[in-house]
Amino acid sequence: MEKIYELQVKNTLLNNEAGSYLEMDKEVICMLRDLFSKKKKKYATIPSEEAKQEVPEGLMTKCPQCKSIMYTKELKKNLSVCDSCGFHHRLTAYDRLDTIFDEGTFEEFDQNIISKDPLDFPSYPEKSQSDREKTGLNEAIVTGKGKIDGYPAVVGVMDARFRMGSMGSVVGEKIVRAIERAIVEDMPFILFAASGGARMQEGVFSLMQMAKTSTALNKLHNAGGLFISIMTHPTTGGVSASFASLGDINLAEPKALIGFAGRRIIEQTIRQELPEDFQTAEFLLKHGQLDRVVERKDMKDTLKTILSIHSPLSEGEVEEQKEPNEQEV
Amino acid sequence: MAEDLPFEKPITELRTKISELKSFTAEKGIDLSGEIEKLESRMEQLEEDIYGNMSPWNRVQIARHNNRPTTLDYIERLFTDFLELHGDRLYGDDEAIVGGIAKYKGQPVTVIGHQRGKGTKENLRRNFGMPHPEGYRKAMRLMKQAEKFNRPIINFIDTKGAYPGIAAEERGQSEAIARNLIEMADLSVPVICIVIGEGGSGGALALGVGDRIYMLENSTYSVISPEGAAALLWKDSGLAQRAAETMKITAPDLRELKLIDGIIPEVRGGAHRNIEQQATYIDETLTNALKELSEIDQSEIVEKRHEKFKNIGPYDYVNGTNGAN
Numbered sequence: 001m002e003k004i005y006e007l008q009v010k011n012t013l014l015n016n017e018a019g020s021y022l023e024m025d026k027e028v029i030c031m032l033r034d035l036f037s038k039k040k041k042k043y044a045t046i047p048s049e050e051a052k053q054e055v056p057e058g059l060m061t062k063c064p065q066c067k068s069i070m071y072t073k074e075l076k077k078n079l080s081v082c083d084s085c086g087f088h089h090r091l092t093a094y095d096r097l098d099t100i101f102d103e104g105t106f107e108e109f110d111q112n113i114i115s116k117d118p119l120d121f122p123s124y125p126e127k128s129q130s131d132r133e134k135t136g137l138n139e140a141i142v143t144g145k146g147k148i149d150g151y152p153a154v155v156g157v158m159d160a161r162f163r164m165g166s167m168g169s170v171v172g173e174k175i176v177r178a179i180e181r182a183i184v185e186d187m188p189f190i191l192f193a194a195s196g197g198a199r200m201q202e203g204v205f206s207l208m209q210m211a212k213t214s215t216a217l218n219k220l221h222n223a224g225g226l227f228i229s230i231m232t233h234p235t236t237g238g239v240s241a242s243f244a245s246l247g248d249i250n251l252a253e254p255k256a257l258i259g260f261a262g263r264r265i266i267e268q269t270i271r272q273e274l275p276e277d278f279q280t281a282e283f284l285l286k287h288g289q290l291d292r293v294v295e296r297k298d299m300k301d302t303l304k305t306i307l308s309i310h311s312p313l314s315e316g317e318v319e320e321q322k323e324p325n326e327q328e329v
Numbered sequence: 330m331a332e333d334l335p336f337e338k339p340i341t342e343l344r345t346k347i348s349e350l351k352s353f354t355a356e357k358g359i360d361l362s363g364e365i366e367k368l369e370s371r372m373e374q375l376e377e378d379i380y381g382n383m384s385p386w387n388r389v390q391i392a393r394h395n396n397r398p399t400t401l402d403y404i405e406r407l408f409t410d411f412l413e414l415h416g417d418r419l420y421g422d423d424e425a426i427v428g429g430i431a432k433y434k435g436q437p438v439t440v441i442g443h444q445r446g447k448g449t450k451e452n453l454r455r456n457f458g459m460p461h462p463e464g465y466r467k468a469m470r471l472m473k474q475a476e477k478f479n480r481p482i483i484n485f486i487d488t489k490g491a492y493p494g495i496a497a498e499e500r501g502q503s504e505a506i507a508r509n510l511i512e513m514a515d516l517s518v519p520v521i522c523i524v525i526g527e528g529g530s531g532g533a534l535a536l537g538v539g540d541r542i543y544m545l546e547n548s549t550y551s552v553i554s555p556e557g558a559a560a561l562l563w564k565d566s567g568l569a570q571r572a573a574e575t576m577k578i579t580a581p582d583l584r585e586l587k588l589i590d591g592i593i594p595e596v597r598g599g600a601h602r603n604i605e606q607q608a609t610y611i612d613e614t615l616t617n618a619l620k621e622l623s624e625i626d627q628s629e630i631v632e633k634r635h636e637k638f639k640n641i642g643p644y645d646y647v648n649g650t651n652g653a654n
Contacts, residue, residue: 112646112647112650113644113645113646113647114644114645114646114647115644115645116643116644116645118586118643119575119576119577119586121575122575138647168642169641169642169643169644170642170644172641172642173642173644176639198530198531198552198553200552200553200558200561200562200576202552202642203551203552203576203577203578204550204551204552204577204578204583204586204588205586205588205641205642205643206552206642207530207531207534207550207551207552208534208588208638208641208642209641209642210506210507210510210531210534211510211514211534211537211538211638211641212638212639212641212642214507214510214511214514214538215510215511215514215538215634215635215638215639216635216639217511218511218512218514218515218635219635221511222515237531238530238531238552240503240507241491241502241503241506241507241531241535242506242507242510242531243507244503244507245501245503245504245507245508246507246508246511258503259498259502259503260491260493260497260498260502260503260506260531261491261492261493261494261497261498261502262493265493265557266493266494266495266498269492269493269494270494270495274495278495278498279498287499287500287501288501289501289503289504
């Protein structure tokens, strides 16, 4: 029993709701332990705040869907998909890149761009700074190019840990620059969305990023370039209502939350409860808004298939490109 | 007057007093003209003080005023031969957006706008000016039609936002808005956008990718409503006034940030106080904008629009680095 208690860990990936389950379980287990202990206490104890903080972080992860507890390392090996129920945990931008690109082929673009505070918004610079420190990222998106099973592609991957993955001027700018690289280098563009929407602290500047990114996609479209949009959890608001919905091919990860208006706002407006699967990837597929829902383990293969169908390179040429001594950069 | 807003109370009171004195003069035959004159000049001063120093929240209230002129009010006054066209050819006709063909001083144009209602009944019909996907798709259909026949497009923006509802999500609210953004970027005819009331987030922007973007002096344009921002930021929608100031959503603020091309002045006290007069102010801006844009070569117009939006949004570089990768 002592062991089980020690296994209780705090997982930063879990959202608040799941976090509170964790706390509850901890108390229950604590009580159970006391119940069965030889030296019986008269009442159950609840761990102090201090004790809670001593729990090592990140060793174990609890699945928010099926509640099973697993080694974080094992989970990562499994592309952060729960072994028992198939729940797709959130991925950081760099972890996502690892799941897609051939090893050692990724070259990052524009890593050094950071947000300004155009509205003098209270505590925005501090919040950005603290997210930079917490995530090691300079903004909510990582862009670059690399190879997927030998096929070159420009990619953008959003990271929901940075300001909820919200789109401010830097996210817009990095996406536009990546699209322009895709046009110039004649490569397909792939974007993994993970975003709560527009970044409030940049006001109308952030709203206009919807137009800015869509305008750049229009250029790519006119140049005959391929755009694959992949919506991951969550893809909502201004991101869902701009580039994320504009793929030549729109894909999504299972169960990802995708939608324009927030669930709570809809509930308040129409005053009725929403179906459980509302605004999930499966819901969108059913209503004709997506081409496919693709499990993470199949994503690289699916992308490879799409890329090969659109690629001017023959399979032999692609094989050649895979050679490690090939100088393409 | 019933249409007066709380911040206008001193003006209302003084106006009542003047009219009382006037009727007293008429009834009793006592000459109070000196007194009235004094009050009228004080009134002038008071109006200047109040309307000349409006807070963002005052402007929000005017932008939301029940009697604020709507798209159809302006269409009626600015265009001739307006023929409304309906439907998106896919699902239905959304009355929260109106659009059609018309002439502007003899020139064929396409004109589109969000349409609020002015009373409960009309508001229900118009869904309070909050469109569903079919509204945006109708607008896009009309814009494509304008492009085919080489007509300039004039869009009036006036919505709290795209409608948050189940059916809207099912039919692809996101996609409908996104599609308008990418397609508008590519229209080979001039597009002029005028925010006449509330410019609410993506639902407003879906008609807003233009070569020129203007705002009426007391209109607003924002990424989220002040109430929504206050609820998210400070967990208290009652702090909407503060949010309205922080978010920089008024025409003067957005002009200063160079996010819009110009401000169209309003009748003192707001557009609702004299619609005819207000229409002439819009007329002036519209005439100039159309003239300017007609001088741009058609092949350049898309390129310039792309450039315009590409340049929106300030950013910095990490210390000691620059644009080089």
